[in-house]
Amino acid sequence: MWLTLGLIVIGVAIVGLSIDRLALWMESKGWIYWRRSERRGSASLGLLETIYQPSMTHVFEEETREQTEADQDESGEGR
Numbered sequence: 039m040w041l042t043l044g045l046i047v048i049g050v051a052i053v054g055l056s057i058d059r060l061a062l063w064m065e066s067k068g069w070i071y072w073r074r075s076e077r078r079g080s081a082s083l084g085l086l087e088t089i090y091q092p093s094m095t096h097v098f099e100e101e102t103r104e105q106t107e108a109d110q111d112e113s114g115e116g117r
Contacts, residue, residue: 058073061073
């Protein structure tokens with residue numbers, strides 16, 4: 039019984055590490071964002087980030103405002 043449980047735990051760890059390495063490789067190809075790329079804010083974690091990192095809300099709002107202003111300057115809007 040203990041041997042079986044130990045083998046299951048080791049198997050799960052190996053599968054988890056393999057998935058992590060595969061995801062890191064895919065990230066290096068630019069296919070996904072995983073651990074090493076900086077994210078520009080995710081809509082799916084918006085509420086959790088607001089609760090656990092309230093200072094990040096200001097950063098995201100400021101980046102959005104700056105991007106909007108840059109887009110308006112390029113297109114000639116807002117004049």
